[in-house]
Amino acid sequence: MIWIQFAILLAAILIGGRMKGIGPGVMGMVVLAVYVFIFRMKPADPPIDVMLIILAVVTTAAALQAASGMDYLVRIAERILRSKPSLVVLLGPLVTFVFTLFAGTAHISYSLLPIISEVALQKRIRPERALSVSVIASHLGITASPVSAATAALITILGGKVTLLQVMLVCIPATIIGTLAGVAVCWKKGKELNDDPAFLELMKDPEFAKSIAAGTQLERPPLPKGAPVSVLIFGFAVLLIVLAGSFPGMLPSFTEGSSNMAIDAKGHIKMAAVIELVMLAAAGIIMLICKTTAAQVAKASLFTSGGQAVVSIFGVVWMSATFMQTNNAVIEGTLGEMVKTAPWTFAIALFILSTLLFSQAATTKALMPLGVSLGILPANLVAMFPAVNGDFVLPGYPTLLAAINFDRTGSTYIGKYLLNHSFMIPGLVSVAVSVAAGFFFSGLFM
Template sequence: MIWLEFAILLAAILVGARMKGIGLGVMGMVALAVYIFIFRMRPADPPIDVMLIILAVVTTAATLQAAGGMDYLVRLAEKILRSKPSLIVLLGPLVTYIFTLFAGTAHITYSLLPIIAEVSTKKKIRPERALSISVISSHLAITASPISAATAALLTILSGKIELLDILRVCIPATIIGTLAGVVVCWKKGKELAKDPVFLEKMKDPDFAASIEADVQESKAPLLPGAKASVLIFGLAVLLIVLVGAFPNMLPSFGEGKSNMAVDTTGHIKMAAVIELVMLAAAAAIMLFCRTTAAAVAKASLFNSGAQAVVSIFGVVWMSATFMQTNTGIIESTLGNMVRAAPWTFAIALFILSALLFSQAATTKALMPLGLSLGILPAHLVAMFPAVNGDFFLPGYPTLLAAINFDRTGSTQIGKYLVNHSFMIPGIVSVAVSVAAGFFLAGILL
């Protein structure tokens, strides 16, 4: 029976991934309905906490965008990237990493990818090199960001065993090391543009050749009045969350009692609730003091992306959690001995599921509880956290497709066999090195 149930889960994920957008969410609900009404499986708890965190963080990021703060950050990043064009393969991924670390979502990098592609092309550096590792680094940063839904999900699962600061001091250096390893493998990836047949064929078009050779001036459009202030408010909110995670005694305690979504049994406010409170309060501050409106926030592209993410998380995680809950005994007996003997093998399961779910938060929420029930040490689960970045494996994630579309030279591409795409080698190397570095750092720090 478990294999039939798993086949339904896999079919829902594959069909949902092809539908794109909210497809994963709605197909997850279809499979969940089959589980409940046909297989009589008891439904697990829906992932309300992860959904609320995504809503809060993305709403605040959209408020930052509406106030012009995103334009200000992009302008700063553009100056950095254009200052040393010969180092674009290094600077590109470092900038996208910092942006995602700061904002908690990789969708913020859409505005950076065309700059990276253009700087690479003008310098006659194969854009595939910088774009591929820049996309991967932005994904890795999600598992190092203090305000990402994936980090909050892991913190909720490991509550009482691991603090936010523990996750950050392992995952930030580990993912940076992984990013640098990806830079190394991308430094001379593929043919030079001068020898690339696809690029040379495109250069036969006079208009295309002229656009490549033309000088592009930096945008001089005036910033919105509250742009810089909105960045300051957003940055202070992120800093406050990190401080609260490092010093939980800063928060009030309400005495032991019944837990709910905001307070645990010891009376302390849960970190997920703190992220939601601080982020939405920051959004309110930006709207009040930075001359933007709620209507402008609702129209921001990041807000739309966040809404799609919430629907996708809702359906696919609820479906996966129900499958896991029903079959926990079988899964534990099958994987238990292997995982206990070699805990790192659980990272493979995280990677595979994330490649199917296209979401770090969904994978964390669905599989990390199983890791705990299998007896894996919390420190080892933190070390394996970067393994949930397998969403590049099948080239359907929006940031991958955006990078391909922004590369006018055609060097960034999906291969003939689907999985032999531009992001595969840097992705596998970066994730593997991040996990290895995570185990090393967790052994020292945790």
């Protein structure tokens, strides 16, 4: 019976992935209905915390975008990239990583990818090199960010056994090293543009050649005065969350046993509630001080992307959690001995599931509780956390598609056999190195 249920789950994920947008979420709900009403499976708890964190963080990021704070950051990033165009394969991924680390969502990379592509093109550097690893860096940044839903889910699942500071001390350096490993394998990836027949053919078009020579640095209108202020407010909110997660004693405590969605059994405010509270309060302050309207925030592209992510995670995680809960004994029996002998093999399970779920938060919420029940040490689970970044394997994730579309040379591609695409090699190397480095740093700091 478990294999029939698993086959139905896989079918929902694959069909939903092809539908894109909210597709995975609604297909997850279809299968959940089959599980509950046909297989009589008891529904697991819906992933309320993860959904609310995504909604809160994305709303604040959308307020930042509406206040032109995002444009302010992008212009800073553009100056950095154009100052050393020959190093775009290195600087592009690092800037993208920092942006994601700061904002907690990879969707922020959409504004950077066209700049990275154009800087590489004007320097006659194959855009695939910079774009492919920049996309991977934006994904790795999620598992290093203090305000991402995936990080909050990990801390919640580990139940106070680790602090936010410990996760950051392990995952930030580990994912930076992983990003640099990706840069190394992409440094000379593919043919040089001037030796690429496809590019040389494009250069025969006078308009295309002229557009490259002209460059893309155009005079832009000055940004509103509130733009840098909105960045400061957002940054201060992130700092507050880091402090609250690193030093829980600074938060108010309440009577033990009075637990609810915001308070744990010991009377402490949950980390998820802290992120939701601080982020949405920051959004309100940005709107008040920077004179941004609620309508502008709701129309921001990041808000739309976040809404789709909430629906997707709602359906996929609830479906997956119900499957895991019903078949927990079988799954533990199958994986238990292997994981006890070699705990690092659990990272493979995390990676495989993430390739199907297209979400670091969904994978964390669905599978990390199994790691806890299998007796894997919290330090090892934190070390393996970057393994949830397998969403590049099937080239349907929006950031991958955006990078392909922004590359005017066509060097960034999806291959004939689907899996032989531009992001596969840097992705596999970056994630593997990040996990290996994670074990090293967890041994130092945990």
